[in-house]
Amino acid sequence: MNPSFWKGKKILITGHTGFKGSWLSLWLQHLGSDLVGFSNSIPTNPSLFEDAKNENFMTSIKGDIRNYNELKQVFLKFEPEIIFHLAAQSLVHHSYENPSETYATNVMGTVNLLEIVRETKIPKVVINVTSDKCYKNIDSLKGNVESDALGGYDPYSSSKACAELVIDSYRNSFFNISEFEKHNIAISSVRAGNVIGGGDWAENRLIPDIMRGIQNKNEIKIRNPKAIRPWQYVLDPLNGYLILGEKLWDNGAKFSEAWNFGPTEEEPKTVSWIFEKIQQYLGLEIKLIVEDKKFKHESGILILNSDKAKTRLGWRSKIDINMGIKFVVEWYKQHQQKNDMRKISLEQIRMFEELN
Numbered sequence: 001m002n003p004s005f006w007k008g009k010k011i012l013i014t015g016h017t018g019f020k021g022s023w024l025s026l027w028l029q030h031l032g033s034d035l036v037g038f039s040n041s042i043p044t045n046p047s048l049f050e051d052a053k054n055e056n057f058m059t060s061i062k063g064d065i066r067n068y069n070e071l072k073q074v075f076l077k078f079e080p081e082i083i084f085h086l087a088a089q090s091l092v093h094h095s096y097e098n099p100s101e102t103y104a105t106n107v108m109g110t111v112n113l114l115e116i117v118r119e120t121k122i123p124k125v126v127i128n129v130t131s132d133k134c135y136k137n138i139d140s141l142k143g144n145v146e147s148d149a150l151g152g153y154d155p156y157s158s159s160k161a162c163a164e165l166v167i168d169s170y171r172n173s174f175f176n177i178s179e180f181e182k183h184n185i186a187i188s189s190v191r192a193g194n195v196i197g198g199g200d201w202a203e204n205r206l207i208p209d210i211m212r213g214i215q216n217k218n219e220i221k222i223r224n225p226k227a228i229r230p231w232q233y234v235l236d237p238l239n240g241y242l243i244l245g246e247k248l249w250d251n252g253a254k255f256s257e258a259w260n261f262g263p264t265e266e267e268p269k270t271v272s273w274i275f276e277k278i279q280q281y282l283g284l285e286i287k288l289i290v291e292d293k294k295f296k297h298e299s300g301i302l303i304l305n306s307d308k309a310k311t312r313l314g315w316r317s318k319i320d321i322n323m324g325i326k327f328v329v330e331w332y333k334q335h336q337q338k339n340d341m342r343k344i345s346l347e348q349i350r351m352f353e354e355l356n
Helices: 019-031 068-078 092-097 099-120 155-173 177-183 206-215 235-255 271-282 307-313 321-336 341-354
Strands: 010-014 034-039 059-062 082-085 125-129 186-192 194-196 220-222 231-233 258-261 288-290
Touching (some): 034 068, 092 099, 186 235, 220 271, 231 235, 258 307, 271 321, 321 341
Parallel strands (some): 034 059, 082 125, 125 186, 220 288
16 A cells, blocks of 8 residues: 555545445545545444544535535535545444334445446445455355355345345446546445454454453353354455455556455455453453354355455455454453544554554
8 A cells, every 4th residue: 555645646435434444544534535424323332433523624514425425516516536445334243123124225325326426427446344244154164256146145145235236237227347548436345354453342343342341340141152254354355345446546547346345365254263362461351151042144154355455456464363352352442441442543554654
């Protein structure tokens, strides 16, 4: 990633108040981008968006991705050159409770954004953030590649597969690379694994649940200790998005497609392994309860193959799972001590940038 590329670039992030959106906003602020965010709410309390004081360093607009006119006004007013589309309903269990909301946000929200791009032709680069769960899962240790079948058992996973189909259709129908010189708009989708990092306070996610349990002195409950996930530290996939953004800007016809940004083949671990490692770094004995009640279906194994991003983009995962958990534990320790979390978070970004 070339830091100087991002200085002064006009960028729109949808979903900028969420966990990944907040880290991306903070990083782009650090890089000197002209940044606008569009989100319907701050999804958690506490939140990284507020802890890092992101609103003081960007234009933050409240709006609903499902509202076409609200979103279009942002395009017309700010004329962003690059868009990162992260606005989504991102929780599997919530998708079972509110499937209609999940599809409306994740599918029609994507349609709205791409339709506005088609009408206005304002941005040059659009990066749509979907999920590793967009693949048709067969619980295999063979990592999914970008050409594998899409699917989704639960409404969340299905909605992300649908969003991928929408993106592919718009890319073929309206932004075909064979006519790139006419429209000059590059569109990609990106699929990351189970992203971990400081400042994640979402419900029904392993690390936030552990940290809340420790702070509140509650027992920590988990659903499936044997589930295998492609855990990765948050700045690794975000680094991939930024590298891809530069490639799309310089040569969009060559890179307008789907991309995986997952951990190395050695990194996927079970839920119980992650729990034990956090307990080790905290130096605490944590009481864990495996809930025996029946939950809605979740995939047992999710693994991504990122060979394409390594070969064609020159991207690689810079932080292994052990270092990632150290970063995460340190962030939450600092938060519990009520330290300056913008300073702490920016320091983690600087440390990441210095890694080879």
